[in-house]
Amino acid sequence: MNQIILQHDNVLSDVHMFLPKARQRMTRLNNVGQPVFISKFKFLSNAEKPERNDEGTRENSDTETHSAQEDDEEEDSERNVEPALDEDGDLDVTHRPRNDSTGDDSSRSREVVCPVILKQSHKSALQNEDDETDECFDDIIRLEHTMATPLEDVGKQVWRGALLLADFILSKPLLFKGATVVELGAGAGLTSIIMATLAKRVYCTDVGEDLLSMCRRNISLNEHMIERAGGEVRVRQLDWLQSDLCTDPDVDLSWTEEEVADIHDNTSFIIAADVCYDDDLTDGLFRTLYRLCSNFAHACTVFISIEKRFNFTLRNMDVSCDAYNHFRHCLSQLEDLVDGQCSYTVEQIPSTFPQFLQYERIDQLELWKVTAKRVPFDEAQSNSKQCTS
Ligand SMILES: C[S@@+](CC[C@H](N)C(=O)[O-])C[C@H]1O[C@@H](n2cnc3c(N)ncnc32)[C@H](O)[C@@H]1O
Known part of the structure; x- marks a missing residue:
């Protein structure tokens, strides 16, 4: 070393x-x-x-x-x-x-x-390290993470978008109380842990064996908070670039048939923090959102946080925020979609909600809400007639 x-x-x-x-x-x-x-x-x-x-x-x-x-x-x-x-x-x-x-x-x-x-540290992560901050252990979330990673491992770090989304969740305890929630691209698991202090069940999803096992350890590290609130977190694989949930029992952290039925029947919220930084992945994420919402029995609300990052690109020979622009483009496409199954509305949530966690809430941090509503049967019928005539 x-x-x-x-x-x-x-x-x-x-x-x-x-x-x-x-x-x-x-x-x-x-x-x-x-x-x-x-x-x-x-x-x-x-x-x-x-x-x-x-x-x-x-x-x-x-x-x-x-x-x-x-x-x-x-x-x-x-x-x-x-x-x-x-x-x-x-x-x-x-x-x-x-x-x-x-x-x-x-x-x-x-x-x-x-x-x-x-x-x-000479102690294992699961041991309670005895320094002054552990006296108020209930006020602290402890997380394992890495410090500097190649792009394919960014989920092993915690990003500011997770803290913004966590603040929003904590500011709306009644909204999320008792809900079934799916988190996409959960990374180290911070937002799922916070959500599970309010919701009934959180499916905390991402890809990659190392990442998911780190995420599972983080859930265990904070289990006391989750259990006390009566919540539950299930860590599962969900790859935006695959069209189906993996239900192969031989694959670690795959879904059971009951869980697939549970998310279809009961999910009322999908959350995702800092997940739009590569256009192909953003396209995959939006396809996943569309597929999930189309299969849900009820209306679903999606909250996505994003940090608008400005980069100099040779293509533009200027500073631009291409990943953010692509995210906004995907939101517009979703809102304009007429497929006879769901209708989508999009709005930005002002970042005026209180701050519960310590981080710098910079102006470039944004929170977006997408509401997916099932199109009533009659309307769907008349839409499909219009499309075929
Ligand atoms: C910038 S990290 C954000 C992690 C966490 N939400 C946070 O804000 O701290 C982006 C996350 O998207 C996940 N991700 C990337 N490609 C994915 C894919 N194809 N399917 C599912 N998750 C993916 C990464 O593994 C990573 O956890």
């Missing part, structure tokens, strides 16, 4: 970079050699909650930003990292050359990643 290697295409979530007063504890290496950390997500006390005006911006954001910066400075001095500067005082960054000159994807995909380890 002496050598620190960050791959050129690794991404690191701001949640892990800027979590104020965070102490990342490395707990283990996962089975692809990535260091796994454990972080605590604390519910803010009333005194700590940022005030929000009608536009959803924080009124005390200056002071909060200042304290976050102070925390960063403290961490920097702890790490004793001196940035390398050239003669003009510019940052001198050495880029690591790409090593896939062979074009062989398999050699590139699983290089060991070693981010800076701030603190290493």
Whole structure:
């Protein structure tokens, strides 16, 4: 672990970079050699909650930003990292050359990643580490995650969209009480855990063996909260690029026939946090939403959080937010759809709901609501007549 290697295409979530007063504890290496950390997500006390005006911006954001910066400075001095500067005082960054000159994807995909380890835990993740914050253990969600991952493993980190969606859920306890909910692209599982403190049953879904097993561990780590509320989380595979739910009993975390019937008969909410960052995956996600809603017995409401990320692209030779624009395009297509089964309405939810968890609720974080209603039988008949005439 002496050598620190960050791959050129690794991404690191701001949640892990800027979590104020965070102490990342490395707990283990996962089975692809990535260091796994454990972080605590604390519910803010009333005194700590940022005030929000009608536009959803924080009124005390200056002071909060200042304290976050102070925390960063403290961490920097702890790490004793001196940035390398050239003669003009510019940052001198050495880029690591790409090593896939062979074009062989398999050699590139699983290089060991070693981010800076701030603190290493000697206890297992499931043990209760006895520091001061555990005194109010009921106010803390503990999650395993990795710190910097290639794009295909982004679900192993926690993203700000999950915290925005979690805040919204916590602000609407009566809406979600006793509901059956499906989460798509749940990643480390934070939003499903929060939802299960209100809902009756949450199907927490994603893809990938490592990710789903990390997610399952996170559910166990927070089981006391879920059980006390009478909720339940079932971790299941759901791949947006497949047209059917996997019901093969030999496949780990596949669906039983009863579960498939349960989601069709009882789901009233689908939730998804930060799941639109690649256009092909976004198309798959919307196809999945369409398929699920068309099979549901009742109306369903979908909540999707997204962070509008601006990138410079060579294609546009400018800064743009292509993934966000594609997401908005998919929303419009869904709203315009006339298929005789469901009708869809779309609206943005202003981010004025209270903040329960600690993160920076930046203006680029958005929450969208899609309502899918079954088209009444008579209307469906007349739509189909119009289409055929
Ligand atoms: C940016 S992460 C967000 C994770 C989590 N919701 C959060 O906000 O912290 C995107 C998630 O989408 C999942 N995802 C990507 N492709 C998928 C697919 N084809 N089917 C299901 N989930 C997928 C990833 O595994 C990952 O968990």
